[in-house]
Amino acid sequence: AQSVTQLDSQVPVFEEAPVELRCNYSSSVSVYLFWYVQYPNQGLQLLLKYLSGSTLVKGINGFEAEFNKSQTSFHLRKPSVHISDTAEYFCAVSPNYGGSQGNLIFGKGTKLSVKP
């Protein structure tokens, strides 16, 4: 079975500051890794994903994440945040069985609050 831990439930940060949202996972098999963002009163939008290859993954809106297999982590980073980045961010994994990736296991989410 897989599980995902997002270590921070809330992260307040000032505009233009860097931010890191932490995500650790547990799995007995290899996994695919995802970050989703949920803006207020909206659905989920995919930020980025790691399937294979380079461990540094770049996504939309200037976000990037690094897969660290030894530490079972997939932390999300942005060097300079904007007010518009205020949202809830979800880390998710799916087991790498070679089939559909639809069975996602989500973390509990991190609410990023960007202040002026």
Add this chain to the structure above:
Amino acid sequence: SAVISQKPSRDICQRGTSLTIQCQVDSQVTMMFWYRQQPGQSLTLIATANQGSEATYESGFVIDKFPISRPNLTFSTLTVSNMSPEDSSIYLCSVEGRWNTIYFGEGSWLTVV
């Protein structure tokens, strides 16, 4: 990318009633998924719906409570039966698009009173 439309977007329902949520995709997809997001919680997969076969439910979810239909490759419904306040959640439809990317609908925000 896939465009997913869900109806209703929001609803307030009386306990003991049932509500059917519709999910329409703008392209044909093999697998559709239904998730639940309870207040302050993360998302949990309810079931996987393949066209032409019965849905596969995750542990803790049963067909009598959450019957699912999948009549074609672009449409699915999820019914929340005999609702109680504990069923107040956001219900999200998702599909797998190209390159193993999972797309989500806007969600159906359900409040049971």
